[in-house]
Amino acid sequence: MSDVSLRPVSLRPGSTLVGRRTKMGDPDRLGRFGDHGGQFVPESLVPACQELEQAFREAWADPRFRRDLDRLLAVQAGRPTPVTPAWNLSVELGVTILLKREDLAHTGSHKINNVLGQALLARRMGKTRLIAETGAGQHGVATATAGALLGLRVTVFMGERDMERQALNVFRMRLLGAEVVPVTAGSRTLKDATSEAMRHWVTCVDSAYYCAGSVMGPHPYPWMVRELQRVIGDEARTQCAAELSTGVPDYVVACVGGGSNAAGTFAGFVDTAARLVGVEAEGGAAATFGRVGVLHGFRSYVLQDDNGQVVEAHSIAAGLDYPGIGPEHAHLADSGRARYVTVSDDEVIAAVARLARTEGILPALESAHAVAWVLRAADSGELPPGCTVLVTLSGRGDKDITALMERL
Amino acid sequence: MTGVEVHLREQRARGRKLLVPYLTGGITADWIEYARGYASAGADAIEIGLPFSDPILDGPTIQEASDRALARGVTTRSVLEELAAVRLGVPLIAMTYYNLVVHEGAAAFCAALAAAGVRGLIVSDVPLDEADDLRGHAETAGVELTLLASPVTGPERLARIAALSRGFVYAVSLMGTTGERDRVAGSAALLARRLTALTDRPVLLGFGISTPDHAAEAATLADGVVVGTALMRRILDGATPAQVSAVVAGMRQALDAGSPSEVSGSASVVS
Ligand SMILES: Cc1ncc(COP(=O)(O)O)c(C=O)c1O
Numbered sequence: 001m002s003d004v005s006l007r008p009v010s011l012r013p014g015s016t017l018v019g020r021r022t023k024m025g026d027p028d029r030l031g032r033f034g035d036h037g038g039q040f041v042p043e044s045l046v047p048a049c050q051e052l053e054q055a056f057r058e059a060w061a062d063p064r065f066r067r068d069l070d071r072l073l074a075v076q077a078g079r080p081t082p083v084t085p086a087w088n089l090s091v092e093l094g095v096t097i098l099l100k101r102e103d104l105a106h107t108g109s110h111k112i113n114n115v116l117g118q119a120l121l122a123r124r125m126g127k128t129r130l131i132a133e134t135g136a137g138q139h140g141v142a143t144a145t146a147g148a149l150l151g152l153r154v155t156v157f158m159g160e161r162d163m164e165r166q167a168l169n170v171f172r173m174r175l176l177g178a179e180v181v182p183v184t185a186g187s188r189t190l191k192d193a194t195s196e197a198m199r200h201w202v203t204c205v206d207s208a209y210y211c212a213g214s215v216m217g218p219h220p221y222p223w224m225v226r227e228l229q230r231v232i233g234d235e236a237r238t239q240c241a242a243e244l245s246t247g248v249p250d251y252v253v254a255c256v257g258g259g260s261n262a263a264g265t266f267a268g269f270v271d272t273a274a275r276l277v278g279v280e281a282e283g284g285a286a287a288t289f290g291r292v293g294v295l296h297g298f299r300s301y302v303l304q305d306d307n308g309q310v311v312e313a314h315s316i317a318a319g320l321d322y323p324g325i326g327p328e329h330a331h332l333a334d335s336g337r338a339r340y341v342t343v344s345d346d347e348v349i350a351a352v353a354r355l356a357r358t359e360g361i362l363p364a365l366e367s368a369h370a371v372a373w374v375l376r377a378a379d380s381g382e383l384p385p386g387c388t389v390l391v392t393l394s395g396r397g398d399k400d401i402t403a404l405m406e407r408l
Numbered sequence: 409m410t411g412v413e414v415h416l417r418e419q420r421a422r423g424r425k426l427l428v429p430y431l432t433g434g435i436t437a438d439w440i441e442y443a444r445g446y447a448s449a450g451a452d453a454i455e456i457g458l459p460f461s462d463p464i465l466d467g468p469t470i471q472e473a474s475d476r477a478l479a480r481g482v483t484t485r486s487v488l489e490e491l492a493a494v495r496l497g498v499p500l501i502a503m504t505y506y507n508l509v510v511h512e513g514a515a516a517f518c519a520a521l522a523a524a525g526v527r528g529l530i531v532s533d534v535p536l537d538e539a540d541d542l543r544g545h546a547e548t549a550g551v552e553l554t555l556l557a558s559p560v561t562g563p564e565r566l567a568r569i570a571a572l573s574r575g576f577v578y579a580v581s582l583m584g585t586t587g588e589r590d591r592v593a594g595s596a597a598l599l600a601r602r603l604t605a606l607t608d609r610p611v612l613l614g615f616g617i618s619t620p621d622h623a624a625e626a627a628t629l630a631d632g633v634v635v636g637t638a639l640m641r642r643i644l645d646g647a648t649p650a651q652v653s654a655v656v657a658g659m660r661q662a663l664d665a666g667s668p669s670e671v672s673g674s675a676s677v678v679s
Contacts, residue, residue: 030537040506040533042465044558044583046565185471186461195464202465203584205560294506294533295462307483308511309461 024226024267024328031219031298034334036327039218041297045198048205053220055125060227065120072116073231076149077106079113081232083239083390088358093378096388098243100236102261102395103363109395110232110261111142115211117228119146122209129153129208133197135162135190135257136319136366137169138395139213144178152209154178157197161188162318169399187312189321190257194296214258215326218297222326226263233268236390244388248272251383254392255369256280256287256340257319259326261394266338274390276338278329279373281348284313286325287333287340295323300330316345316403317365319395347372349407352397364395365403412453412499412528412552412575416610416631419452425663426576426632427623428612429639429656430455430503432473433491434482440494442643445653447496450660454496455530455634458484458504465505465532467587469637472644484508484517488524501528501554501575506542509534514542518549528552528575536569543572556580557603559595570607577603579630581613588637589616592625600629620662627663635659 031037031053039049059065073079081104086097102110122130130152134140140156147154156173160182163170173180186192194217201210212221215229241247252269254262256278266276280287290301295310303311303323313321325340332338343351348365351372356362363371370391377383397404410418416426429446433439433456446454459474459482466474484504491500502521509517509531521529529551534542536555546553552574557566560583570577579600582593596613603611613626614634626633635656642652 038538039535040538041535042532042558042580043535043556043561043569044580046535046537046558047560047562185468186475191462195462198464199467199585205583292510294510296464297533299510302507304507304511307485308508309478310507311461 024263024270027219027223031223033222033328033331036298036300036330037219037222038299039297040294040299041218042202044202045205045218049218049220056121056220056224059121059124065124069117069120072120073113077112077116078104079231080235081105083236083243085243086359089355092358093375094385095378095383097374098240098249098388098390099361100232100265100390100392102232103361103367103393107138107142107145108398109138109142109364110229110264111139111213112145113231113264114213114225114228114260115139115142115146118209118211119150119152122152122211123150125209127152127207127209129155129204130211131155131197131201131208132211132213133157133190133193134213135193135321136317136364137162137166137173137399138319140173140178140180141169141176143211144173144176147178148176155200156180157183157193157200159183159187159189159193162190162193165318165403166399168402189312189318191310191312191323198296214260215263215328216258216296216298216324222298222328225260226267226328229260229264230267232261232264232392233266236265237268240390246388248274249388249390251275251277251387251389253277253279253370253374253389255320255366255394256325256329257322257366258324259329261392263326263328265392266332270337276332277373278338278340279369280325280340280342281313281315281317281320281369282342282344284315284320284322285340285342286323287329288342290323290325298327300327301325316348317369319364319366320369341373343369343372343376347376349404351375352404353408361393362397363393364397365400367392367394410499412501413609415499416452416576420610420631425627425666426452426610426612427656427660427663428453428455428501428632428634430457430634430636432457432459432470432477432640433487434459434477434480435473435640435643438649440490441649442652443496445649446656447498449653449656451498451656452632453499453501453528455501455503455636456487456491456526458487458502458508460505460508463505465585467585467637469641469644470586473640476644484512488520488526491526492524499528500526501530502526503530503532506531506533509542514545515548518545518551521551522549526551528554530554530556530578532556536565536572539572554578557599559583559599566602567606570603570609573609576610576612577607578634579603579611579613581615581617581626584615586615586637588618588641592616592622596626597629604630620658623659624662624666627666632663
């Protein structure tokens with residue numbers, strides 16, 4: 001089983017993207033990544049966004065803050081998470097697959113990386129409450145966890161439909177002491193929960209900290225959340241260097257809802273020759289089917305109808321049920337540095353079963369999107385035999401058991 | 409029809425307090441009748457909401473109004489077409505969210521407003537720093553882009569908002585979304601005072617102005633008021649155009665009674 005990981009791999013012609021100098025650096029003064037991003041919020045929220053940007057800049061440059069966060073990530077979240085060679089699947093597919101195991105992080109997904117950072121920042125800013133929205137419940141659970149740990153009250157807005165789909169996580173959040181507020185407007189999923197969290201934030205900007213769950217929202221959120229998630233990519237870069245004779249994988253693949261686990265992963269590889277692939281749910285694929293729009297404070301690709309009304313996303317994975325995509329991903333797509341693809345619910349369910357059977361790992365439905373694309377691309381020959389692929393497993397599938405029982 | 413600001417300044421010069429009621433475009437099949445009712449009850453301008461799927465600055469009532477209009481199949485275009493076909497005798501101001509503007513392209517959007525006779529525009533999620541592009545296109549089309557100011561807006565920003573806003577300055581009286589409240593927010597007075605000290609442009613207080621008493625009180629602080637949810641709730645509850653017009657007339661009367669020099673003959677549809 002061991003010949004997979006160390007097989008020398010040469011880069012194929014055309015896979016070198018050094019000429020494309022898209023960096024995942026700081027956005028411009030208005031919070032733009034290329035044409036995307038910005039701060040499209042009601043005037044009442046502008047001072048809070050500006051205060052946050054200032055506070056994050058200072059904290060991020062402060063070695064003490066970084067030390068505190070690193071320690072929390074180590075002793076609470078269990079970082080670094082390993083990179084696991086998927087031995088059996090690699091043999092079956094004829095490509096070398098490495099899994100970045102965010103499913104092993106505390107609370108079961110990468111969301112904890114972002115939340116610990118923001119909760120520390122909130123405390124540093126003197127805030128006493130965290131407000132968050134959640135789709136799958138993973139961000140809500142992570143926020144409730146950080147709140148319990150750092151002594152901050154937590155209010156989570158969640159679409160009524162998601163509360164049904166993710167009842168386990170609702171119970172978990174409440175057990176952790178968070179207040180969960182059902183959102184009954186619109187599609188009763190993540191989009192409406194996000195709107196409601198922002199409406200609530202306006203009423204309590206002084207005392208409450210809005211803890212965004214992904215690389216979306218007004219500046220500085222997309223940038224800040226990517227910086228807090230880049231630990232995924234930075235760790236994986238080092239781990240790949242140890243694991244692969246080529247040092248860098250040929251492909252780096254992650255699922256994309258708002259895009260935080262993908263942004264954090266890509267940030268570690270954007271300056272290499274690795275091809276970056278973001279995988280969206282077919283029914284929530286803003287990068288593929290969206291048009292330029294403005295939603296929840298930022299300009300990006302947004303799923304909308306012919307009249308400019310935002311449409312509901314549909315995915316078996318509640319965490320990918322979002323009609324937009326983080327602005328930096330829109331920029332990476334525009335520049336061609338990353339590619340965005342879609343997979344169907346059926347492919348995702350098959351991918352969960354396959355990974356469970358071959359590796360003994362039960363991925364979250366969201367994460368299984370990345371796996372599903374790899375399965376398809378290896379099958380079709382798009383992934384050349386012998387190439388190396390890093391897949392970020394953003395979370396574990398325990399929360400999805402009920403959904404899977406209905407479908408399998 | 410004269411421009412928004414010219415008209416509002418004229419009315420103010422007559423010693424009149426300004427009343428700008430809000431109506432969600434396309435809320436019912438006969439929605440234009442509500443607008444007529446507003447005009448005949450003494451509105452100085454009318455805000456027409458272009459319904460959007462994700463109105464993050466609106467409370468439950470206007471959210472529901474938007475959803476209802478959208479469920480009727482209403483679009484930006486259909487609202488503008490219906491407006492183009494009527495003459496209400498007061499300036500019209502479109503109020504919406506930026507996605508609808510970006511969707512059409514700002515230049516085309518502003519041109520479409522102008523072609524429909526809409527002279528003003530308010531976009532809730534375009535703050536000062538993001539407004540340059542839109543303001544340029546609005547100016548080209550002859551549309552006045554009104555900016556919003558909030559109780560937490562700092563002195564420098566407030567001065568720039570007052571200078572760059574057109575039509576009037578929209579003073580958001582409280583930290584929150586649109587919706588009815590028990591009283592005029594404490595933050596309204598300070599914001600109105602700060603703004604009126606900065607600019608000679610009309611300053612209107614909005615958000616939470618729910619009753620004639622509120623309107624009269626707010627009008628002692630600023631040049632006038634914007635009233636939305638209190639009217640939309642009644643429309644959602646099934647009130648007729650005449651009934652809602654009477655509510656507007658009640659606000660008009662309260663404003664006139666509270667004004668230093670009363671103007672007569674404006675409240676014609678009191679029932
Ligand atoms: C396990 C998991 N992966 C991925 C996502 C999608 O978020 P993002 O695209 O920000 O990583 C979620 C969101 O809830 C999630 O729970």
